[in-house]
Amino acid sequence: MLITLEGLDGSGKTTVWEALHDSHPEATFTREPTESWYGDAVNRAIDDDDADPLATLFLFTADHADHLSRTIRPALENDELVISDRYSDSRYAYQAAALSGSDLTRPMEYIRGIHSAFTREPDKTIYLEVDPETAAARSGSTNQFEDAAFLAQVESNYERLIDAEPDRFVRVDGTQSPEAVIESVEEIVDRLRAEDA
Ligand code: TYD
Numbered sequence: 001m002l003i004t005l006e007g008l009d010g011s012g013k014t015t016v017w018e019a020l021h022d023s024h025p026e027a028t029f030t031r032e033p034t035e036s037w038y039g040d041a042v043n044r045a046i047d048d049d050d051a052d053p054l055a056t057l058f059l060f061t062a063d064h065a066d067h068l069s070r071t072i073r074p075a076l077e078n079d080e081l082v083i084s085d086r087y088s089d090s091r092y093a094y095q096a097a098a099l100s101g102s103d104l105t106r107p108m109e110y111i112r113g114i115h116s117a118f119t120r121e122p123d124k125t126i127y128l129e130v131d132p133e134t135a136a137a138r139s140g141s142t143n144q145f146e147d148a149a150f151l152a153q154v155e156s157n158y159e160r161l162i163d164a165e166p167d168r169f170v171r172v173d174g175t176q177s178p179e180a181v182i183e184s185v186e187e188i189v190d191r192l193r194a195e196d197a
Contacts, residue, residue: 001076001081001082001123001124001192001193001196002072002076002082002084002120002121002122002123002124003081003082003083003084003122003123003124003125003126003189003192004083004084004086004087004088004089004122004124004125004126005017005083005084005085005086005125005126005128005185006086006087006089006090006093006125006126006127006128006158007127007128007129007130007135007158007174008130008132008135008139008151008154008155008158009135009136009138009139009145009146009151010130010134010135010136010137010138010139010140010146011128011129011130011135011138011174012128012130012174012178012181013085013086013128014031014085015178015181015182016126016128016181016182016185017029017031017083017085019182019185019186020083020185020186020189023186023189024081024083024186024189026080026081027080027081027082027083028071028075028080028081028082028083029083029084029085030067030071030072030075030082030083030084030085031084031085031086032060032063032064032067032084032085032086032087032090033046033060033063033086034063034066034067034071036063036066036067036070038059038062038063038066039063041059041062041063042056042059042060042063045059045060046143046144046145047143049144051144053095053098053099053102054099054102056095056098057091057095057098057099057111057114060090060091060095061091061114061115064087064088064091064115064119065118068118068119068120072084072120073120076120081193083189084122087122087125088115088119088121088122089122089125089158089161091111091115092108092111092112092115092157092161093154093155093157093158093161094145094154094157095107095111096108096111096157097150097153097154097157098145098150099111100153108157108160121168122168123168123192123196124168124169124170124192125168125169125170126169126170126172126185126188126189127158127162127169127170127171127172128172128174128181128185129171129172129173129174129175130174130175131155131175132148132149132151132152132154132155133148134175135148135151135155136148136151170188172184172185172188
């Protein structure tokens, strides 16, 4: 079973993902951008304010292809529980926002189309909800994606994704205390595991 964690920068995903290591030690924990050289290239693009957004999309997508073949598919074939901190929805939400002023008429549909040929959809996606102002303030606005106005577009893209697939997403209020967020997510993962058994 593949569970992904999504949300704006500063939504607390990574803290939750780290806490889940203790409560679900049997799971395979992974993340995007990955720690491969593809992930290094992605991180260079994230830190370059002049990076071409279409080029950045393809770097992220290359990293995803490698992540699927090297980590995700082998673990799922082994019947493992896989928990990924960010996954394809991050592209659908962030790169669709980054490409909103480009020549592409429907960036999100375009990005989804590229992925649909080869990706593996998550079974469930836990969405940590925070407002864009909180997200920008918590993340410290250290890169091009952490600006409140940009994150407002990302948030509305996530909302579109949730509207399109309400059964795949589970919302968690990310403005609660870290302990409360962790507890909510641990309960959700336990429930999903029990339903899957
Ligand atoms: P991440 O390492 O998850 O940052 P954080 O832990 O601060 O949330 O992701 C790095 C940045 O890359 C973050 O601003 C979100 C962005 N991002 C995309 O724009 N598209 C993607 O597909 C992914 C995986 C991340």
